[in-house]
Amino acid sequence: MKKGSKKEKDSTLSDDFxxxxxxxxxxxxPAYTLDIPDDEIWTYQIEGLQAPHINKPFKNAxxxxxxxxxxxxxxxxxxxxxxxxxxxxxxxxxxxxxxxTYELVKFTNPGNxxxxxxxxxxxxxxxxxxxxxxxxxIGEYAFNCDEVxxxxxxxxxxxxxxxxxxxSCWWIQNVWIDDENPYYCDMDGVIYNKNLTEIVFYPTxxxxxxxxxxxxxxxxxxxxxxxxxxxGITEIYDxxxxxxxxRQIRTYVVPSTVTKIGQLAFAYSNITDLYLPEGVKTLESMxxxxxxxxxxxxxxxxxxxxSDVTYKAVDSMSSVYNSLPEGLEYIGSDCFYYCRGLSYMYxxxxxxxxxxxxxxDTAYKENGSxxxxxxxxxxxxEAEFSEKTQxxxxxxxxxxxxxxxxSVDVNYAAVRQ
Numbered sequence: 140m141k142k143g144s145k146k147e148k149d150s151t152l153s154d155d156f157x158x159x160x161x162x163x164x165x166x167x168x169p170a171y172t173l174d175i176p177d178d179e180i181w182t183y184q185i186e187g188l189q190a191p192h193i194n195k196p197f198k199n200a201x202x203x204x205x206x207x208x209x210x211x212x213x214x215x216x217x218x219x220x221x222x223x224x225x226x227x228x229x230x231x232x233x234x235x236x237x238x239x240t241y242e243l244v245k246f247t248n249p250g251n252x253x254x255x256x257x258x259x260x261x262x263x264x265x266x267x268x269x270x271x272x273x274x275x276x277i278g279e280y281a282f283n284c285d286e287v288x289x290x291x292x293x294x295x296x297x298x299x300x301x302x303x304x305x306x307s308c309w310w311i312q313n314v315w316i317d318d319e320n321p322y323y324c325d326m327d328g329v330i331y332n333k334n335l336t337e338i339v340f341y342p343t344x345x346x347x348x349x350x351x352x353x354x355x356x357x358x359x360x361x362x363x364x365x366x367x368x369x370x371g372i373t374e375i376y377d378x379x380x381x382x383x384x385x386r387q388i389r390t391y392v393v394p395s396t397v398t399k400i401g402q403l404a405f406a407y408s409n410i411t412d413l414y415l416p417e418g419v420k421t422l423e424s425m426x427x428x429x430x431x432x433x434x435x436x437x438x439x440x441x442x443x444x445x446s447d448v449t450y451k452a453v454d455s456m457s458s459v460y461n462s463l464p465e466g467l468e469y470i471g472s473d474c475f476y477y478c479r480g481l482s483y484m485y486x487x488x489x490x491x492x493x494x495x496x497x498x499x500d501t502a503y504k505e506n507g508s509x510x511x512x513x514x515x516x517x518x519x520x521e522a523e524f525s526e527k528t529q530x531x532x533x534x535x536x537x538x539x540x541x542x543x544x545x546s547v548d549v550n551y552a553a554v555r556q
Contacts, residue, residue: 231261233274240275240296248285258294258317277304286310289344290328295319300330300339302402302423309407312348314340326394326448335446337399341391346409349388385411389432392452393419395445400426402471411480414439414453417464424471424494427478434480438464461556462516463487470497472531479503481512485555488518495531502536502547509538516553524551 230252232245241260260272273296281301282291285308293300295317305311313328322333328348330339342348350356358376359365376384389411393400399421405413406428413427414437427433439445439456453459462485463470472494475481478501486493501512515535517524537544 233260234278236276238275240273242276242278243274243281244278245280246282246285248287251287253287253289254292255288255290256292256294258292258296275299277301279303280306282306282308282311284308289313290315293317293320293323295321298322302339302404305340305342306403307407308343310344310347311342312344313342326446329448331394331397335394335396337401338393338397338404339401340403341405341408341410343407344409346388353387355384355388385434386450390414390450392439392445392448392450394448395439395441399423402426403428405430408433411435412437412450414456414459415464416441416445417466419464419467421469422463422467422471422474423469425473425476426471427475428473429477430480431477432480433478434482436462436481436484438462461485463490465489468492470494472496473499475501477501479511482510483516483556484512485516485553486518488523491528493528493530493534495533497531497534498536499533500536502538504539512536512547514547515549516555517549517551518553518555520552521549524549 229247230249231243232247234242234244236242243257246255246257257274257277259268259270259274261267262269274294275296276299277293277297279301280303282288282305284306287310288308289310290313291305291311292315297316297320300323305314314325314330315328316323316325316330318324320333323339324331324333324335326335328345329341331337332339350358357365389409391405391410391412392414393416395416395418397416398418400415400419400423402423403425404423404427406425408427408430409432410430411432411434413433413435417438417440419438427436437459439453439460440458441455442457443455445452445455447455461483465487466489467487468489468491470486470490470493474494474497475484476496476499481501484498484501498512498515502509503511519528533546535546535549537546539545
């Protein structure tokens with residue numbers, strides 16, 4: 140190892156000597172204090188700095204306060220303005236159409252909107268509706284998976300409502316249509332086209348509205364709490380009560396003028412007994428999709444026009460029979476998907492098309508037994524059915540059979556029950 144040089148040693152000795160001298164000076168230096176009276180300590184002014192304002196008014200204090208208030212008001216106003224714009228920008232999405240009208244592409248609920256009116260475009264700058272921009276089209280999934288909204292009102296210019304425009308909105312009770320609308324109307328909150336030949340949408344939670352109308356809104360559960368939802372009603376109330384409840388609240392009669400059940404028209408609804416007029420020709424895709432409480436599909440004939448949609452209309456029918464109506468031609472894909480409450484299905488010989496998975500999951504095993512739609516009954520014989528009826532993949536329900544899935548049987552040339 141190299142030893143340090145003589146120059147480095149001299150430098151170290153010099154630094155030590157200076158440090159020792161500084162220490163000795165500090166020890167012998169007299170103490171220095173500011174002689175400031177205690178009652179003046181907060182007013183003491185250091186040379187070169189502004190004197191503190193202790194018990195003294197600021198110059199132009201009132202004007203400065205006003206200025207601060209005005210700045211705060213402006214800042215709050217700007218914040219509200221931009222938040223207001225952001226809310227409206229998030230709530231509505233539109234698309235301009237060639238005819239000068241607009242399509243509602245998407246409505247997004249900010250979290251607390253239960254009732255909404257769709258008639259004109261909302262100006263994102265002002266938050267006001269621009270009456271020069273009417274809404275004419277309600278697009279696919281415009282209302283999607285909303286868990287808050289209860290009612291929707293469509294304006295007089297709406298001329299196209301997509302079958303999937305209101306999708307998985309569980310708490311929709313009513314959809315109202317402006318009386319001046321020449322294309323659509325509503326029957327007590329259920330959407331139809333204007334001439335009542337097509338049912339467009341039965342609101343998912345319409346039975347809650349009916350409960351309030353008919354005095355069933357005071358039901359309680361087994362703990363005495365109000366029952367908001369009645370999915371467990373069969374476990375609490377007796378059969379006689381349930382039968383009357385289903386008759387008044389969960390029975391729906393499609394008017395005799397209707398020939399088409401629209402896409403998703405009765406999807407997810409809480410109807411137990413559905414009456415279709417014999418004039419219905421088309422059941423669109425997913426028309427009765429996942430109605431888990433549906434027990435019966437009846438078809439009826441009538442000598443006069445029936446417009447009463449309640450159980451009371453049954454007395455006006457000339458005849459009623461089980462399952463799908465004679466004259467039906469088209470059954471769309473997923474039409475009765477997962478309607479597990481059904482136990483009987485008859486397909487009239489007039490049907491020429493059955494979409495894929497039309498009756499999927501309507502048969503299933505329960506405690507080892509096959510229940511639900513355990514067989515499909517067809518009016519046509521096997522040769523006629525094969526020749527004239529186009530069927531999509533997996534149109535029949537399947538069930539577990541040994542180590543594989545088996546389709547339920549088709550009883551051809553069957554006589555309707």
